[in-house]
Amino acid sequence: MTTATGTAAAATPDTAATGTLAITGFGVLSGAGLGPEALAAALADPEPGNASELYEEPLPRPEAHALVDFKVRDHLGRKGTSFFDRATSLGLVACKAALADSDLEVGEDNRDRIGITLGTTTGSAKSTSDYSRDTFTQDRPYLVNPLLFPNAVMNCAAGQAGIWFGLKGPNATVAGGHMAMHNALRYGRNLINCHYADALLVGCVEEFSPHTAWAAYFMQSVEGGDLPAGEGAAVFVVERAEEVRAAGRAMDAEVLAVEAGVFDPPGPDGAFSAGLETCLRRALGRAGVTPDEVATVATAWNGMPRLDDAEEAAVTAVLGADVPRLRVTEATGEALSATGAFQVAALLARHRAEPGRDGEISVITTRSAEGAAGAAVIRGWSRVGGHHG
Amino acid sequence: MEMSTAVQQEQLDEIREIVAEVLEVEPEEITETSNFANDHEADSLRAIEILARLEKKYKVEIPQSDLPKMENLTAVYQILAERAGWLD
């Protein structure tokens, strides 16, 4: 039977609020390719590719930050993967890369204490929509594929990752859209700090499909934006920072704070900016960081003036105009829920490539058209010297 | 009317293709008597998928109560032949 070494009831007061997380490894699969190097290169020279051959169905435009040559069997083999949808495939490949990148070892003694928290917008919109489509177009409406049914449900990627990697701890999917990474970090932090799990794969997945391409196109158009759609996944191995430190293990980053809230949608009254400002100040306060210590702000900028301006107003109010902004979506596209995970991955990719940035503090902001806002504070390191936070 | 062996072989190969695709193995690995569950790791979901694909391709109805019997290629062929009226 499964036995927990810790319980929720045994956790000390306020740990869910105050315990920081260590990131001990990560995997990223963006439109630029697999790995932090590809992402770092794309950040330096952002350029969408041509995805017009990827699907038979019409796309709104050929440009996309998509993995046009991606085949799951190249990464995971053929057996057991041929019925995975793209979102599940991308998610599993990122999970595999994250586990390979971390010194966390999964074995029989700890697999029931290691879980998964994956963020999404609505799972694989293509899988669900195709399922619906079959009910309209087949000879009889029930002539759908049984084997593909789980793909149509939003927790498919996390569930399949649990099976593939044998992780029997809490297995969660957070539908957050643009808020997904901040939601997933807060949800995952609770699981870790209340001792439901000792380690988690936390990240977000979004696939490129005609469905997401059109969704990105419509959402961009309505807001006066022009960002091509993107896709991919970024997954982080997350553990309790104090335990990682006590064990003398290195970490890639420490998640010092994550705050989120919902306010009135971005608009001329400035209520939304004030809300994001509150999240930012709370995050800095709980991280014990002053505004002048922040080296970079990875924003959720995506070319939508109403949202970008509201975000920028809040960031400027708290951190000033001079802190360098990193616009990750220029390199990753409108990747919906994956955007927040790419923001974190981009910062860590840069840390790994530039030891001179060791110990730098970064802020990750996000926002949604519905009025949700989030801010996270992390401190990152390269792997030169094996930093222990 | 008796069915020619050639037609029968063709149908058997078609079914073999379908089964192989669902079970993610090479068609050659599926013999007429190899057991889907024990030899090819088929589970209940894949068994239903095989049934669903056969129904769609041959435009027949196969009741799910036939599933337990559909354990190898020969058995599948017999059930399908019965339902599709190939034996009439």
Add this chain to the structure above:
Amino acid sequence: MRRVVITGLGPVSSIGIGAAAYEQALRQGVNGVSPIECFDTTGFPYYMAGEVHDFRPEDMVRRLSVEEWGRTSLFAASAARLAVADAGIDEDVLASSRAGSTMGTTGGETQILERLTADSLAGGPTGLDAGLVRQVSSARLSQAVNRELRLTGDAVTLSTACSASNYALGFASDMIRSGETDYMIAGGADSVHRWSHAGFYRLGALTEKACSPFDRDRSGIITGEGGAAMFLESLDSALARGARIYAEVLGYGLNCDASHMVAPDRASIAACMRLAHKNAGIRPEDVDYICAHGTGTPANDYTEASAVVDVFGDDPPPISSTKSMLGHAMGAASGLGAIASVLGIRGSFLPPTINFSTPDPELPAIDPVPNHARTADVRIAQVNGFAFGGNNAIVVLGRMS
């Protein structure tokens, strides 16, 4: 650590909207299953579902404009509205407090996605309604709750399929227990749609007319829908404002089968029960009632009942399935089950398993509370939730002592 209590209930179900109507229906064993109205069932051999025909979101939400939100988000917001009213807390106080929401779901707003799919088939993608496209994100379920009630804290949608409400209830309780938040609304929401009706039918998991969990002749689920919301706060907060305390959230357990996407796993489910008991600080013999996952499929009910016997022995507490009355409300299911359990704790009764005719000789130890609600002293109730992906979540609720 703070103790966490439930002080408001907001069920939006096919057998009743609001705590009083829902409790009455549970006590009477009302059947909420009826012919499907929300989509054209032509060509489907089976055409029943647990739809909430009486749902009038325009009469329930005040701040959201109903044309901007999908049915599932409106289920969530309406349920939350009911829970807050039931809790008797001042809305302005709530809006200026540390408060948030977390809602579970299986399909989220895929009813909207299904409509877009039909529109795209008819006229291609270029003419799609951009306003509808924006409504597809399932993040909006919890965001709708926050926007409706002006909550400025977390809005977390947990899309862990059919156990999602239990995930949400557990997470919300931790947010309060740890002191991170003072008030949380937790539950789940889902809507009936074609694709899942078709999928369950094709899996052979759908039954024709009536869902009869634990019956020898049970033959599957009936899809359902609705919203479930519970208002959570700390015990001190509830006492300070003189709130009616329905029940305490004692703890919960989560684990993952990691073996199969759709087949339930007896050992893993048993392990999840033990985890939940341990985290709640109780022993199996303390449990007076189990609100079953109880889908009515041969596989689920056999596996669940067997796991119950593994954990509780040959004389387990009564275990009934609200899905017999509601159909399977998917992501709202365990939330509606939790509300039923809370009402049972408060009102000393066990909700029945209706449509029950023949005991299953394979499940000799099971007392499914057949057909009629039963008066019983329920001090501790266990709410089971299982899901695709092996996402098990079990919550333990207790009477306030």
